[in-house]
Amino acid sequence: MKGREIAASVREHATADHRFVKWWRKEEDFLDYDLIDRFLEHTTKDEEIGGLQLLTMNEMRDEVKRVGGTRVxxxxEASGDKIEWVHQAKEGGMRTHVCAYTPEALLTIFDVETHGNPVDS
Structure with a gap:
């Protein structure tokens, strides 16, 4: 699947519920997740991938829960949905971070929890 096909496929199949894309190389040796808009912005017309899957907030939440376990x-709440995340602080020790339940927050937590490598997580 080339860049133009990728963009056309995402635009054709994405609904308002889809916020993320899970994609892999044709060699199936690399897997990544990204926000749909950012993925499309960085996809070049000559880029080739093996495939992709569109994900909703709930599906990405399940992925974050899978890799973060009890730390997430x-x-x-009446004021809105939130994520409580316990993680290793840069200065050592554990830190609890509470943030809004947004696509960006889910992806940030996922990336930190997987160390940028979701295949080994």
Whole structure:
């Protein structure tokens, strides 16, 4: 699948619920997740990938929960949904971070938890 086909496929199949793309190289030796808009912005017309899958917030939440385990909690409050994430702080020790339940926050947590390598997670 080349760049133009990728963009056309995403635009054709994405619904308002889809916020993420899971994609892999044709050699199936690399897997990555990204926000749909950022993925399309960085895809070149000559780029070739093996395939992709569109994901909703709920599907990405499940991926984050899978890699983060008990360190990630999803909280429903009257003021809005939030994510509570316990992770290693740069200065050592554990840190609890509470943030809004957004696509960007989910992807950031996923990337940190997988160390940028979702295949080994």
């Amino acid at each position: 909690k999803f909280i429903h």
